[in-house]
Amino acid sequence: MTITVIGVDGAALPPGGEALLDKATLVVGGRRHLDLHVRNGATTIELGALDKALEALAAHTAEHGPAVVLASGDPGYFGVLRALRDKGIRPQVVPAPSSVQRLAALVGRPWDDVTVVSAHGRGLRQALNVCRARPAVAVLTAPGAGPAELGAGLGGWRRTLVVAEDIGGDEVVSTVDAADAAKRTWREPNVVLCLADPDAVAPRGWLAGGEPLPGTAGWALSEDDFAHRDGMVTKAEVRAVALARLAPAPGALIWDVGAGSGSVAVECARFGAAVVAVERDPVQCVRIIANVTTHGVDVRVVEAEFLAAVHGLPQPDAIFVGGGGTKVVRAAASVGAPRVVVSLAAVDRVAPARDALRESGYRVEGVQLSASRLADLPDGSSRLSAVNPVTVLWGVRS
Numbered sequence: 001m002t003i004t005v006i007g008v009d010g011a012a013l014p015p016g017g018e019a020l021l022d023k024a025t026l027v028v029g030g031r032r033h034l035d036l037h038v039r040n041g042a043t044t045i046e047l048g049a050l051d052k053a054l055e056a057l058a059a060h061t062a063e064h065g066p067a068v069v070l071a072s073g074d075p076g077y078f079g080v081l082r083a084l085r086d087k088g089i090r091p092q093v094v095p096a097p098s099s100v101q102r103l104a105a106l107v108g109r110p111w112d113d114v115t116v117v118s119a120h121g122r123g124l125r126q127a128l129n130v131c132r133a134r135p136a137v138a139v140l141t142a143p144g145a146g147p148a149e150l151g152a153g154l155g156g157w158r159r160t161l162v163v164a165e166d167i168g169g170d171e172v173v174s175t176v177d178a179a180d181a182a183k184r185t186w187r188e189p190n191v192v193l194c195l196a197d198p199d200a201v202a203p204r205g206w207l208a209g210g211e212p213l214p215g216t217a218g219w220a221l222s223e224d225d226f227a228h229r230d231g232m233v234t235k236a237e238v239r240a241v242a243l244a245r246l247a248p249a250p251g252a253l254i255w256d257v258g259a260g261s262g263s264v265a266v267e268c269a270r271f272g273a274a275v276v277a278v279e280r281d282p283v284q285c286v287r288i289i290a291n292v293t294t295h296g297v298d299v300r301v302v303e304a305e306f307l308a309a310v311h312g313l314p315q316p317d318a319i320f321v322g323g324g325g326t327k328v329v330r331a332a333a334s335v336g337a338p339r340v341v342v343s344l345a346a347v348d349r350v351a352p353a354r355d356a357l358r359e360s361g362y363r364v365e366g367v368q369l370s371a372s373r374l375a376d377l378p379d380g381s382s383r384l385s386a387v388n389p390v391t392v393l394w395g396v397r398s
Contacts, residue, residue, distance in 0.1 A: 002066040003057055003089055005075040007096030008033050010168050014096050021068050026060050028053045029070030032169070037070060047071075047080075054087045072168060072189065074098040078118045078140050099191040100138045103164045106173050107193070113202035114138050114193070115209045115250075119145035125315075126251035128153040132274035133250065133298055134210065135196040147192050151181030153314070154194075156276075156300050162193040196298060214270035219243055221267065227287045227294075228261040234322055237371045238343055238390050239267055245341045245394040246318040248273035255316045257306050257332055258323030262288030262299065268320075269297035276316070278302045278309055307331055326352040333360035333395065342393045350391050362395025 006017045008029075013021065018037075021027065027038050028045045038044055045053050047069075060067045074095040075081045084091055097105075104111035116138045117127040124145040131137045131154060139150060147163045159178045164171055165187040175198065176184070205211055220240035223233045234242070248254050248268035256265035259277035261284065269275045269292070277299050279285050285303045292299045302309050306328050318339040319332045326349065329342055333356055340362060342353050350366070357364045368391045372384035 002062060003060070003069065003084075003091040004066065004094060005069040005071055005081060005084065005091045006094045007073055007075055008037070008070050008168060009073060009096035009102065010171075011036065013037065014094050017094050020066070020094070021070075023066050024068040025065035026056065026067040027070065028057060028067070030072070033070040033072075042068075050080075050083060054083060054089075057084070057089055058087055072096075072099065073102070078116075078120065099140065099164070099167050099189075102167065103138065103162065103173070103191050103193055106164060106171070107162055107175075109193075110201060111138070112208050113205060113210050116140070117251075124149050124153065129251050129253045129274040129317075130272075131159065131194040132157050132253070132300070133269060133272055135200070135298070136202070136210070137194045139192040139194060141188075141190055141192055143188065146188070146190060147181045147186045148184060149182075150192055150194065151176075151178040151183075154178035155182075156302075156314075157298070158196065160195045160198040162195065162198070163190055164192075165190045167191055213272045214267070219267055219270065221263075223263070225295075226261050226263045226266070227290045228263070229284070229287070233261045234263050234343060235371070235387055235390065237369050237387065238392060239264055241367065241369060241392050242320055242341050242343065243267055243271070245392075246320055246339060248275075248318070252317040253314060255313065255319045255332070255337075256299075257319060257321045257328060259288055259301075260284055260322055262291050262301075264320050264322060265299045266291050266295050266297055269299050270295060273317075275299045276302060276313055278304060278306050278313075280305050310335065325349065326356055329353045330356040330360075333357050333362060336360075336397070338397050340395045342395075344391045344393065345388065347391070350393070353393055357393065357395035360395075362397055364393060364395045366391060366393040368392075 004020050024042050027042045030047050034044050071080045077098045114136045115134045117130050118140040119127045120142045127139050161181045162175050164173050167189045220236045248271040250272035253274045254268040256277045259279040262277050265275045265277040288301050316337045319337045321332050321342045354364050370389040371387045374382045375385040
C-alpha cells in the first residue's frame with residue numbers, strides 16, 4: 001500500500017504534495033483541508049473519529065491506488081504519524097512547518113528554548129502546570145483546553161499569552177495578559193505561547209526546550225544555599241527524603257505548606273514542577289521570594305494562614321507540610337492529593353499526624369532521620385556533629 005502523509009501549512013501544499021494528492025484515490029483529512037485541496041474525485045474521509053480513518057487506511061491496498069492523509073503542520077510532531085504507526089502503517093511523510101514554528105516565526109522569536117506541551121486528548125491540567133513552572137511554553141490546544149481555559153488557570157501567576165487563531169486560515173496573532181485571555185472567545189484551531197516575560201529570550205543553550213532541571217548542582221542543596229532565619233530551614237537530609245516522596249516533575253503541582261524559607265518549594269520547582277508556597281509570616285514570604293530569585297525558578301507565594309487559603313488554591317498532585325500542627329495536616333489531607341508528606345520535629349505530633357492521614361484514606365509510612373555530619377576540629381581532624389532528628393511521614397492514595 002502507498003500512503004503519504006502531507007503536512008498542510010495554510011493554503012499551499014509543500015513541494016510535491018499537489019502531485020501526490022492528484023494521484024490519490026483515498027484522501028483523509030480535516031473538512032477544511034479536504035474542501036480546499038481535493039479536486040480529483042477521490043474518496044474522502046473526514047478526520048474526526050480517528051479509528052474510522054485508520055481502519056479505512058489499513059484496508060486500503062495497493063490495488064486501490066495511493067492514499068493521502070492531510071494533516072496540519074508537521075505530522076510527526078504531536079501529529080497523526082504516531083497513530084498510523086501504531087496501526088502498522090508506515091507512510092511516506094511530506095512535512096510542513098509545525099504550528100509552534102509558525103507562531104514563533106510570526107512573532108519573530110527563537111523557539112529552541114520553548115517547552116512544548118500538548119493538551120490534545122488529555123485535558124489541560126499537566127500543560128497548565130508546565131505553564132505555571134516554565135518561563136516559555138508553547139501549548140498545542142484542543143477544544144475545551146484553549147487560550148481562555150489557560151488564562152483562567154493561570155490566575156496567581158504572572159503570564160502573557162501570545163495566541164495565533166485560525167492557524168492555516170485567516171490567522172490573527174494577539175498578545176494578552178492571562179486574565180484577559182480568559183474573558184475572550186478564540187477561533188480554532190489555535191496555538192498558544194505562554195511567557196513569564198514577553199521580552200525575555202533565554203541565552204543560546206544546547207538542549208531544545210530549555211536547560212534540564214535540577215541541573216549540575218543536584219538536589220537536597222545545602223542550607224547555606226538558602227536565605228533563612230536562625231537555622232529555620234528544612235535540613236538537606238530531610239529535603240532529600242521529602243523530594244523522593246513528593247515526586248516533583250514537569251506537569252505536577254506541589255503545595256509547600258508552612259513553607260518557611262521555601263527551600264522545599266524551590267527544590268520542587270528546580271525539578272520542573274509548578275509550586276505554591278503558603279506561608280503566614282510576611283518576613284518569611286520575602287525570604288521565599290529571595291530564594292526563588294536566587295535559584296531562578298518560579299514559585300507562587302501565598303501569604304496567608306493555610307486554613308483560610310486552602311480552598312482557593314489549584315488542585316495539587318502532592319503536598320508538603322512543614323509546619324502548622326495537626327489541624328493543618330488534617331486540612332491538607334482533606335484536599336485529596338495523591339501524596340502528602342509531613343515533616344515533624346516534635347515526637348508527640350507524629351501519632352496525631354499519622355492518624356489524620358489515615359482518616360483521609362492514605363496508606364501511611366514514615367521514617368525518623370537522625371543524621372550526623374562531618375565537622376572540623378581545631379587540629380584539622382574531624383568529628384561527627386549530630387543534627388536534630390526529624391520524623392518524615394508520607395501518605396499515598398492508590
